[in-house]
Amino acid sequence: MYVHLVGPSAEEAAQVVNSGKRRGVVVVVGVCEVSYSGRAAASLKAGRRLLLIKRDGTLLVHEAEKAQPKIWQPPGSSTAAYVEEGRLVVKSVRSRPFETVRVVFLSVDFVGVFDVGESELEFLGSERDVVEALTQAPWLIEEGLEVVGVEVPMDVGHVDILAKDRDGRYVVVEVKRDVATHEAVFQLARYVEIYRKKGLDVRGVLVAGDISSSALEYLRRYGLQFVKINPRELMAVTNKKASKLL
Amino acid sequence: MYVHLVGPSAEEAAQVVNSGKRRGVVVVVGVCEVSYSGRAAASLKAGRRLLLIKRDGTLLVHEAEKAQPKIWQPPGSSTAAYVEEGRLVVKSVRSRPFETVRVVFLSVDFVGVFDVGESELEFLGSERDVVEALTQAPWLIEEGLEVVGVEVPMDVGHVDILAKDRDGRYVVVEVKRDVATHEAVFQLARYVEIYRKKGLDVRGVLVAGDISSSALEYLRRYGLQFVKINPRELMAVTNKKASKLL
DNA sequence: TCATTGATCTCGTCA
DNA sequence: TGACGAGGTCAATGA
Structure with missing residues (x-):
């Protein structure tokens, strides 16, 4: 299970995201506008960013610096990708509390699905x-x-x-x-x-x-x-x- | 500035990581063992994971679930990629406190460098x-x-x-x-x-x-x-x- | 640099 | 499900 597309159409990208989101880690890179609305509200103007979508519903919007994503959605959220006015839109919804993240891509550079697993961390020093x-x-x-x-x-x-x-x-x-x-x-x-x-x-x-x-x-x-x-x-x-x- | 390789050799992968780590966000997917040593100590057995390396020194090791990386290094760390016994090794060092993360790849599925930017978050509700x-x-x-x-x-x-x-x-x-x-x-x-x-x-x-x-x-x-x-x-x-x- | 505090904190644990 | 506290917390702010 592994797929990637360079410079895909919005339709192709949406299909890769939807087919991969429950099976592996989806990576999308492209120019996008991002907005979050829920307990608080936030937005990012158009810029090139890296999205991670995990099988548990996690959505992360990463930029060039810092360890934390600029905008995110926690595990348990539902993600859907679709095409709107010829653009790829990734929408993530969380129910309790009700919060949404919407990512509108002006262009998509890369979309890929990677077969990443889950394992136990050996930890000492807590x-x-x-x-x-x-x-x-x-x-x-x-x-x-x-x-x-x-x-x-x-x-x-x-x-x-x-x-x-x-x-x-x-x-x-x-x-x-x-x-x-x-x-x-x-x-x-x-x-x-x-x-x-x-x-x-x-x-x-x-x-x-x-x-x-x-x-x-x-x-x-x-x-x-x-x-x-x-x-x-x-x-x-x-x-x-x-x-x-x- | 954008490059990616599928199934690269360890040498090729190391070169892509080192040339891209200061310019964009580096993504590496592959089977790897990860260890952290510093104030505490942790390790992950061999498994397929997704690495992100940012230009500010941030290193994130993500798995299939959860919003947080399993192992990480914060901004300000120094990352180096090299080949050891035919394997790609990514090592990240932080000085204060002195802490290291070492990722040894048994195989590399994908390595890419993406031209991701940094922008201001509009936020309301803090x-x-x-x-x-x-x-x-x-x-x-x-x-x-x-x-x-x-x-x-x-x-x-x-x-x-x-x-x-x-x-x-x-x-x-x-x-x-x-x-x-x-x-x-x-x-x-x-x-x-x-x-x-x-x-x-x-x-x-x-x-x-x-x-x-x-x-x-x-x-x-x-x-x-x-x-x-x-x-x-x-x-x-x-x-x-x-x-x-x- | 240190100190302090907020965070859409996240995450595990236990009632 | 809620409550509570730890976290290699991270990140911003002020001294």
């Missing part, structure tokens, strides 16, 4: 992986720490790690793989406060790769602690998959 | 637009409201709108274009508290398209108010661009 590693090696947070619970549900959200220190005092641990911001501090402060209102003797520790200056300021104000980690090293030390991926 | 509209028509928040300040800087972050009500009491307005979550409520509560500590008589109003149940609960607990808006209607009523885009 916040979940960091929490897992710290659970295996809690002494990297603090000597004598003993893990009591992981991903403990709260009123809203959840505590990453709940532990007891060498003196038997509870420790709430909030983990960020990268730079912790003031939001992380507020999050931790909320959890600590909730436990204290329940009458528990608790202190809070923020474990992260780094911390922003304002976050550090709030941290001190709230009487919380910061422990710096290197997520990559942490993975190397504690994770089996590490040898394969690092 | 949170900024909503704030702007509410500043023009503050009575849509509350009868008799008078705007005192917009985007007022705080210790951390800024208040969307600061106003005075008909009784001369200060009102802190936090705006969300979509569904407001508990985070928005906490944000507003912080601002209100800061003003009160300064001795001002202040109340807080959350203006959003909707509000989550838990956010509503916290809102009431903190004694804050919620005003529901329809950002689209708001645009239609107050914005000049609206007629063009909606």
